[in-house]
Amino acid sequence: MSDSNKTVTKKNEPAKKKTVLSLKKRQSQRREFLRSSLLTVGFVSLSLAGLLPVVQGRSARLRPPGALKTPLDEQKFFAACIKCGQCVQVCPVNAIKLADLDEGVGIGVPYIDAREQACDFSCDGLQCVLACPTGALTHDLDYPADTRMGFARMDNPKTCLAARGQGFKGQVRGPDFKGLLRYDEIDRWAPIPVADHPYDLELCDLCVRQCPIEIRISQCAAQEKERAAAIEAGKLTGKIERVAEQFGNECPPKHAIELQVIESDDGLKRMLPVILDGCVGCGVCEMICPVEDSPSIVVDIDKITNWA
Amino acid sequence: MKYIIESFSQVYGNNPTRPDKENQSDELKKIYKDKVGNLSKADLEAAHLEHHSHFFRKWQRRRWLTLILVNVLFLVSYKYDVQLLEGAMTASRFVGFHMADLNSALQVMLAYKHVVLNLVIGTTTVFIMWLLLGGRTFCSWVCPYHLLSEWAEFLHLWLVKKKIIKNHTFHRKTRSVFYVIFALLALLSGYTVFETISPTGIVSRAIIYGPGVALLWVGALLLFEVFYSRRAWCRYVCPIGVTYAAVGTLSPIRIVYNAEACHHEGDCRKACLVPHVLDLTIRGRAHTLDQDVIADCTRCGMCVDICPTDSLNFKIKGLDKFL
Numbered sequence: 001m002s003d004s005n006k007t008v009t010k011k012n013e014p015a016k017k018k019t020v021l022s023l024k025k026r027q028s029q030r031r032e033f034l035r036s037s038l039l040t041v042g043f044v045s046l047s048l049a050g051l052l053p054v055v056q057g058r059s060a061r062l063r064p065p066g067a068l069k070t071p072l073d074e075q076k077f078f079a080a081c082i083k084c085g086q087c088v089q090v091c092p093v094n095a096i097k098l099a100d101l102d103e104g105v106g107i108g109v110p111y112i113d114a115r116e117q118a119c120d121f122s123c124d125g126l127q128c129v130l131a132c133p134t135g136a137l138t139h140d141l142d143y144p145a146d147t148r149m150g151f152a153r154m155d156n157p158k159t160c161l162a163a164r165g166q167g168f169k170g171q172v173r174g175p176d177f178k179g180l181l182r183y184d185e186i187d188r189w190a191p192i193p194v195a196d197h198p199y200d201l202e203l204c205d206l207c208v209r210q211c212p213i214e215i216r217i218s219q220c221a222a223q224e225k226e227r228a229a230a231i232e233a234g235k236l237t238g239k240i241e242r243v244a245e246q247f248g249n250e251c252p253p254k255h256a257i258e259l260q261v262i263e264s265d266d267g268l269k270r271m272l273p274v275i276l277d278g279c280v281g282c283g284v285c286e287m288i289c290p291v292e293d294s295p296s297i298v299v300d301i302d303k304i305t306n307w308a
Numbered sequence: 309m310k311y312i313i314e315s316f317s318q319v320y321g322n323n324p325t326r327p328d329k330e331n332q333s334d335e336l337k338k339i340y341k342d343k344v345g346n347l348s349k350a351d352l353e354a355a356h357l358e359h360h361s362h363f364f365r366k367w368q369r370r371r372w373l374t375l376i377l378v379n380v381l382f383l384v385s386y387k388y389d390v391q392l393l394e395g396a397m398t399a400s401r402f403v404g405f406h407m408a409d410l411n412s413a414l415q416v417m418l419a420y421k422h423v424v425l426n427l428v429i430g431t432t433t434v435f436i437m438w439l440l441l442g443g444r445t446f447c448s449w450v451c452p453y454h455l456l457s458e459w460a461e462f463l464h465l466w467l468v469k470k471k472i473i474k475n476h477t478f479h480r481k482t483r484s485v486f487y488v489i490f491a492l493l494a495l496l497s498g499y500t501v502f503e504t505i506s507p508t509g510i511v512s513r514a515i516i517y518g519p520g521v522a523l524l525w526v527g528a529l530l531l532f533e534v535f536y537s538r539r540a541w542c543r544y545v546c547p548i549g550v551t552y553a554a555v556g557t558l559s560p561i562r563i564v565y566n567a568e569a570c571h572h573e574g575d576c577r578k579a580c581l582v583p584h585v586l587d588l589t590i591r592g593r594a595h596t597l598d599q600d601v602i603a604d605c606t607r608c609g610m611c612v613d614i615c616p617t618d619s620l621n622f623k624i625k626g627l628d629k630f631l
Contacts, residue, residue: 032477032479044486047502047505048493050505075498080419082427083396083509083513084399086401089395101521107522133399133406135426
């Protein structure tokens, strides 16, 4: 549009209006316009402040299985998540929580506080992934061992009971601890409070013993044994491939953690939990570690191994 | 078509179009003319008395009950594992069927830039549902913030009546500006920026999953509405309302205005969340004898409740042909 055109239209229209509107009306209109501009700037700034936690890089945390993210870049996950909490509702151990306003744009996005309640894959089928309506928890995974939430790390070997050659007796994390775990030998379908399941161990190996991946490996071994016995007894013929298909690569998964003999400075041989490639970062070891105040073993979200 | 264009124009923030005097039907002109000098205060008061004596606030009661029931159903489905309505207002599953709030889904699609099949199913279901039920019906019959805001409004109106505070209006186009800004922010930043401050999502999640710090923001919004500007969020900010208003342009459930018995005294406009839609009740402003209220209307029924002469009513477009 040329300048001359602009001036013509400008001259015509507002001139007409000005004669119609009183001074008072014009003033109130101008005030309304100012107020409206302030409201827009104010509310948009507030919503933009929600980006601060992301920009400052303090929003990344342990997310449910299948979260659409690289270790520290959660943009896609935040974008795809519709903040409905259906993942929260299906989790049998209530491991998933929704972030609050202090997480900015991450508000309503699910996370896991492993020390309070880790994901122990009680559901087997990754219910949270199935429940997600937007694919923010990607449907690409089929088995717990496919997930990569984080990676465990021995944070403080000095406090580790196993490294100190100590056992553990009693309730892990005390009688008031609310965390749940599934104990296969008690009820496969109903997780119970860890406080209701006291231990008596000569050497503490809780992080290895309760690791869902290690538990799965022993299940696979048991199934393998059963099957071998069945074949030997002639009860199972021609079905071997089917069973293998059914479990795919998942059974058995790769080892996630084991106690290894380590020679310490004083020349003594000690057992120390060592994290292996199969760790999925579910956080059960962090939850179950009986060392009070701060656990010896923690889950990092920034070091996920690429072993696939 | 005229209805749709006029709806979009008013949702955008334009003033309602005034009727052309020459195009108004003779019938309507006669009605307006006959009323001159014939509408006495006594008549109006008698009508008010008669109206208040029976079944006052019928629609408000139905609406509050529905709104509370829906939100309680969310809570009960989770707390007692009833599994009827799982999720929150932003997305849910109703007996297993995916549902996705249209505005939340839009924000997710703009930010994520991929569309997942489940989300398409959920969005389509909800689109059809609100298409049948009236679009912004979502606002007044389901949105949990609406109810809180309505209670805040009572307080606001009382304070205004006592002359303790004054209401401050904003320009209605502000809401359209917000709509564009929030859409662009989602698209450009890749984050659902609007959801951070959306009281609908915050209150819904607070009801279902327990309260959090975010409720402080909702409280601040309510205080803003009580002391500064009546129903500011719903009237001038919320993009959810715009999205559902767009759906409502095609909906058969509408409020219809009949000019015949109307006293033009304006009770309905004083009660209305979006009073511009009721400008047609001003004397001389109706285009036709029976005219549908445009889609920015939330179908809350406040005007139907309050009208002493039964001039405003719910209707289902096309149903009269079947009956």
